[in-house]
Amino acid sequence: MHIAYNGWFWNQPHTGSGQYIRRLLHYLRRVVPDLQMTLVLPPGYRSPEDLPKDVSLVMTSGRGGKIGKVLFEQRTFPQMVARVGADIAHVPYWGAPFSSPAKLVTSVLDVIPLVYPEYYATGFFGRLYTSLVRASARGSAHILTLSENAKNDIIVYIDMPPDKVTVTYLAADEVYHPRMGAERDAAVREKYHLPDEFVLYLGGFDWRKQVNQLLYAYSYVLDGHDVPLVIAGREPQWGTKRFPDMRAYADELNLSDHIHWIGYVDEADKPSLYRLARVFVYPSLYEGFGLPVVEAMASGTPVVANEIPIMEEIVGDGAYLVKDGSPRRMAGAIIALLLQEPLREAMITQGLSRATQFSWRKTAQRTLEVYQRVLNDS
Secondary structure, three states: OEEEEEOOOOOOOOOHHHHHHHHHHHHHHHHOOOOEEEEEOOOOOOOOOOOOOOEEEEOOOOOOHHHHHHHHHHHHHHHHHHHHOOOEEEEOOOOOOOOOOOEEEEEOOOOHHHHOHHHHOOHHHHHHHHHHHHHHHOOOOEEEEOOHHHHHHHHHHOOOOHHHEEEOOOOOOOOOOOOOOHHHHHHHHHHOOOOOOOEEEEOOOOHHHOHHHHHHHHHHHOOOOOOOEEEEOOOOOOOOOOOOOHHHHHHHOOOHHHEEEEEOOOHHHHHHHHHHOOEEEEOOOOOOOOHHHHHHHHOOOOEEEEOOHHHHHHHOOOOEEEHHHOHHHHHHHHHHHHHOHHHHHHHHHHHHHHHOOOOHHHHHHHHHHHHHHHHHOO
16 A cells, blocks of 8 residues: 655644644554655655655655645645555645545545634635635545544535544644653753743634633632743734734733743643643634643643533543633633642543543554545445
C-alpha cells in the first residue's frame, strides 16, 4: 500500500493541521514499519522538520500565498500523486482536489467556516475557497474527522453519507505526563517568567475561543483570590470581527496587572506549561476536537471548560464543565479547583483516566483500516 500525503502544513506545527499530519505519519510508521509513504511538499520547503524514518519526499515549485495554495491543492498535488504511483492520496486537512488519480481520503478536522460563515468565510476569496473545498470534499472516497460531533456536522453541512465518514480521535502525545522533567519545568518557568501559581489559558484568540468569557470570569475570581492568569498563544492583529481586542477588554475590566501575556509557546515547552499551571481553562464555543484539553488532562492539570457537545464527548467526567457559558459559574469552578483539594485531586485523577482513553496508536490503526476499506471498495 502506497499513500501520498499533501504536506502543505508539515512545517507549521503550531497549527492543528500541522500537528495532526506529523503525529499521524509518525504513528503510522510505528504501527506498520513497511508502509510506503510519500510526502508531497509545497513550494519553498527544502528542509522538512521532524520527518519519520523512510518517508519519501517530493519537492515542488510554484507560487506561494492563497492562490499558490489553491494551485498546489488542485493541480500540483494530484500531478505528484500520479507521478509516484500512489494507491491513495490523503489530504490531511480540508483542501481536497476536485480530481485525483488515486483514491482520495480527506481529513476534515472541523467545518467551522460552514457553521459560522459570518466570522470565518468572509470576503470574496474566503467565500469562494469555502465553497470550493466543500464541493471537492464530496468527491472523497472517505472522510476522516476527529469526533462524533464533527462527523454530525460534516453529514449536515457537506452532505456526506454517514458510512463515508469515520471518526479517528486525536490524543495527547507521550510527552504530556504529570511526572516528567522537573528540570525542564523549572527552565520553562524561568524562560516565560511564570509566577509560582497561576491559572492558564493556551490557545487561539478568534471569536469562538471566547477568551472574553474567561476574562470576565477572572474579574470575579480576583474579587477574593489574587492568583495570576497566564494567557499563552500567538496574538493576532486585534480589533476585527474575528479577533476582538482582548487586551483592550482586559484593560476595560482592570485586569492588566494580573495577566501575563506570554505569546507563542514552543511545542517543546507546552508539557511543562500545563504541568506548572494550577488550573487550565478552555472556554471555547466550538471545536472539532479540543486537543489542548486532553493535553492538560494528560499532564495532571485540572480543566475548566464550557458544557458544549464536543466537550461532553471528549472529556466526559474528566473536567469541570460550566453550564450556559456563564462567567460567574466559570469563576466558581476556577475558585473551587484552586481551594478545594479533594475536588482538585478528583478532577486530576478523572482527567488522567480520561486522557488515557485516547492514543495516537489507535488513531493510526483506525486510519489504516479506512485506507484498506477504500482500496477494497474498488
